[in-house]
Amino acid sequence: MVEDASWLSIFMHVLGTADLAAASDEVSAEVVGLANGDRRSVEAARVHLISSLSDHAATHRLAMALGYLDLALRRGDDAKRWRRRSADPWSVAQRQAAPALDGEPVPAP
DSSP, X not given: OOOSTHHHHHXXXXXXXXHHTOOHHHHHHHHHHHHTTOHHHHHHHHHHHHHHHHHXXXXXXXXXXXXXXXXXXXXXXXXXXXXXXXXXXXXXXXXXXHHHHTTOOOOOO
């Protein structure tokens, strides 16, 4: 879970720059900077953007904003700009899902 609201500033930034049809390279670099090493912030902004696509008709603005986020994720990955996490969230999710798949009750977090 993202512990701060940096995802919100990233979300608002990509929507605002999409209105201006800003250059993808420039916006993606700004997003990586706004994330301050936290890939989850960019991922959270992307999830919120995708969920807004389900609430509204897809527009050029939303498609551009999603493109900015995707490019920022790739650039951050390529430049190794993200901090390492202490735990892999996927492995945590798998451990929690395993008892449910076996028919056992899932313990409360």
